Amino acid sequence: MLPFRLRRAVVALAALPLLALGTGQALAEPAPLPAPAGRAPAATRVSVIEDDVARTLATALADPAVRERLRAATAAGAGPTALAPLAAAVSGPAAHGLAEATARADVGIATAKGLGPDLGPLLRVQLADPSMRTALDAGAAPLVATAAADEHARTVRAYDTAGRAHAVETGTLPTRPVYLLDLDTTKTLTAGIDLLQQELRARGLGSATSAVDGSATAQAAGGWWSTKITSIRVNDDEEPWFKGAAEMFALVTGFGTDGKVRVDSVAMPYLQYDGTVYYPNQILVNWSNYKYDLADVVLMEDDGDTNYLALAQAVAAVLLTVADQGAYIPLVNAVLAALPESWWTDDPDYVDSWYTLARTNSGRLNGARGNGWMTVEPYYVQQF
Incomplete structure (x- = not known):
């Protein structure tokens, strides 16, 4: 396994209970290349x-x-x-x-x-x-x-x-x-997750309740149901030597129990290599925070240029226009349409989508694009 087969990527899984979110010389003769000039996008x-x-x-x-x-x-x-x-x-x-x-x-x-x-x-x-x-x-x-x-x-x-x-x-x-x-994407991921959560909550897309700790109602009841990732894999057909390290995170979002859109971010620092199966036993969705028992998932990657503030603003701009209509409405395409154009060039940040994740789902779920899969199971978190 080449040490730099890591994709310089950060994967965003947006779970939405009511919406989508050797060998051989490879060196050419010295050929001066134009240095970057001017203000870059x-x-x-x-x-x-x-x-x-x-x-x-x-x-x-x-x-x-x-x-x-x-x-x-x-x-x-x-x-x-x-x-x-x-x-x-x-x-x-x-x-x-x-x-x-x-x-x-x-x-x-x-x-x-x-x-x-x-x-x-x-x-x-x-x-x-x-x-x-x-x-x-x-x-x-x-x-x-x-x-x-x-x-x-x-x-x-x-x-x-x-x-x-x-x-x-x-x-x-x-x-x-x-x-x-x-x-050092571990450091930027940690800071980025914190910023995402702060900005999304400041825009009314969350609450002060921790996604991990569970809602006050769930705590009073003695526990809460979650969806746990037991294994996950992101495909990659190539293993280039020139790739950088990857760090990943999840955005979990949907309608909160108050009927307002909610977004929670979950760090996934273990998910570093494409083409490798990981067994994190990590909670992805805390259903006690959401009104509905259905979700959508969008898999994203960061090639190193992701602006976390711009991401929060783009997602918020779409989700704040969505009103609770009392029924499950997948909005994967609407969320993807909110992403900056640069996320669709070169190595695209959009990787795959999972539609209609239910609280009762168990087993392997293939991505709609066929570029990844995860196995999940319901898991009850007991409060002590």
Whole structure:
């Protein structure tokens, strides 16, 4: 299993009780590529920032001290390394410039994703594949690339220590060492989930009651019924070496017991690899918070550019127009129509849909698009 077959994705499962929500040299000859210029659209701003830092890191590796520190920090089994503290720990002008650029980038990325500026280090780096370690230890000059958002890309941009851009083919694993730069998506996911919940509730799409703890009525009754995910899998036909780490979350929404639209967010940090079956035993829907016993599910992914504030605003704009009509009305298409156009380009954020999830459902549920499945079961949560 390649360590970077992770999709840089965040999967959003929107459960709606009344609505839808090796081998071979793959390096081309040095061919300077045009650097990103001008103000990028919001949906690509994170990618532009990452690309700028990748070039800065690559040129900093001309300094032996920076190069050795990164080589040691990314030793086998070390996992991704936060870039800002790594750069700050090395002296010299190259490391100082890298530290300043990374600090600015961390704040810029947080802002572009609609998050606060105080999240701390977000950018991290690791060797693209363990097989590159031998060449790296032997002194081979590394390249630096960003973990591409589009898994169908034929090439990725990588920089050498002179700051020159190279087009590296994605079809085969490069023999030249490549460092991959990506986001600490665990940190951005946690902050994003908190922001989503706050913004949706502020817009009247939730309540102060925790989705996990259950409603006050359910607590008084001594417990509540839920739908629990016993296993889940997202399909992926390719296992590219150039993908970044994934973090996932669920949006659970429908009509609350007060007849108003409600949205709850649930973090799914375990769901990292496509093509892998996970057994989380995780509660997806707390039915005590909802008026109806039916739900829809929309599976989404974040390629790294997701703005959580914009997501909350887009979803709220649609759901606030929906009135309780006393019957189940699936609105998957309406929710998808609210998503920004950028979510439908390149590696699409929409993955799959599950219609009419019932509180009594048990067993395997295939996605309508055939791109994923999950097994669920009713589960009674006893209050103590």
